[in-house]
Amino acid sequence: MIFYHPDLDFRFSEYGIDIPIVDDRAFSVFNHLKKIDPSLSYFDPNLTPKITMSDLLLVHQKDYLDRLFGSEAELEYEMLSCYELIDQTGNYHRYNPKLAEKKFKDALAVILKQIGMTYYSTKFSLDHGFSYFLGGGMHHAMSFAGRGFCLLNDIVITIRKLQKENLIKTAWVIDVDAHKGDGTAELTARDPSIVTMSVHMKEGWPLDSGSVRDPWFIPCNVDIGIDVGEESEYLNKLRVGLNELDKNYPRPDVVIIVNGADPYEFDELPSTEKLKLTREQLLDRDTLIYNFLLDRKIPQSYVMAGGYGKKSWEIYFQFLKFVWESSSKRSEISSR
Numbered sequence: 001m002i003f004y005h006p007d008l009d010f011r012f013s014e015y016g017i018d019i020p021i022v023d024d025r026a027f028s029v030f031n032h033l034k035k036i037d038p039s040l041s042y043f044d045p046n047l048t049p050k051i052t053m054s055d056l057l058l059v060h061q062k063d064y065l066d067r068l069f070g071s072e073a074e075l076e077y078e079m080l081s082c083y084e085l086i087d088q089t090g091n092y093h094r095y096n097p098k099l100a101e102k103k104f105k106d107a108l109a110v111i112l113k114q115i116g117m118t119y120y121s122t123k124f125s126l127d128h129g130f131s132y133f134l135g136g137g138m139h140h141a142m143s144f145a146g147r148g149f150c151l152l153n154d155i156v157i158t159i160r161k162l163q164k165e166n167l168i169k170t171a172w173v174i175d176v177d178a179h180k181g182d183g184t185a186e187l188t189a190r191d192p193s194i195v196t197m198s199v200h201m202k203e204g205w206p207l208d209s210g211s212v213r214d215p216w217f218i219p220c221n222v223d224i225g226i227d228v229g230e231e232s233e234y235l236n237k238l239r240v241g242l243n244e245l246d247k248n249y250p251r252p253d254v255v256i257i258v259n260g261a262d263p264y265e266f267d268e269l270p271s272t273e274k275l276k277l278t279r280e281q282l283l284d285r286d287t288l289i290y291n292f293l294l295d296r297k298i299p300q301s302y303v304m305a306g307g308y309g310k311k312s313w314e315i316y317f318q319f320l321k322f323v324w325e326s327s328s329k330r331s332e333i334s335s336r
């Protein structure tokens with residue numbers, strides 16, 4: 001099942017923010033999919049579960065949440081720092097408040113809706129085996145602050161909320177975004193019920209030195225750093241990582257896949273340039289994870305995470321097309 005509604009899109013340009021996430025990347029994926037599966041329809045945004053303060057407190061520190069939901073100036077400060085909108089000289093960077101049509105308070109409301117959708121979609125996967133939310137994946141958000149375009153960590157909020165409701169006990173997070181999932185790692189460091197794996201650029205933001213001694217290197221249970229020029233080894237390393245999870249940790253009740261498209265060779269965010277996978281390599285990446293979890297009958301829930309520029313929609317689309325084709329084949333075989 002694919003979950004999408006345009007109201008759930010976070011359109012940076014509406015807030016005067018100039019980050020090359022194409023505002024309509026999720027919309028493009030949805031529309032291209034609709035051409036092959038006309039039965040696809042928008043999710044009714046009124047059904048999005050409300051995320052409450054007590055949900056957020058399962059993950060984030062109270063003083064950080066007090067600032068986010070405090071005065072307009074406090075929220076503005078948190079947004080400017082999370083979306084890196086001020087440079088070292090104190091001037092606006094990639095940000096022009098004069099172009100903003102909406103307030104940061106509206107942005108916060110959309111982000112809360114996205115968290116609600118990640119939760120809803122993951123809950124759906126528990127009964128149906130697979131779900132994909134065309135949004136979410138805010139894996140850099142830490143307990144104490146937002147970071148790297150991620151204000152609140154929808155992934156860990158979802159898992160802790162499902163745990164609290166006794167719907168799951170354990171979860172894995174498989175993060176294949178180009179940037180290391182450092183927020184998820186920080187939030188789950190002392191939580192054995194959530195096992196994390198991150199496959200990321202070995203060197204480059206948030207790991208500026210590329211060393212495990214980097215102050216921002218917060219370990220996951222399994223970390224796979226891909227060095228510059230190691231693209232041809234990517235799939236093998238991913239396979240080794242998946243086998244390590246399989247061997248060393250009990251089967252989880254659900255897996256959330258942080259399905260970033262930013263390792264793509266045509267990604268337009270400068271900080272992703274140290275990892276350049278082709279379209280084919282990315283399809284192999286996604287089908288490897290999909291089949292690994294399908295073979296083990298582990299529910300899999302996907303979120304979009306990073307993917308910047310005009311071509312990023314292609315990566316999400318090719319994978320969802322594969323899922324659609326292979327699941328229609330399976331149902332054809334079982335109905336015979």
Ligand SMILES: [Zn+2]
Binds near residue numbers: 178305307
């Ligand atoms: Zn990323």
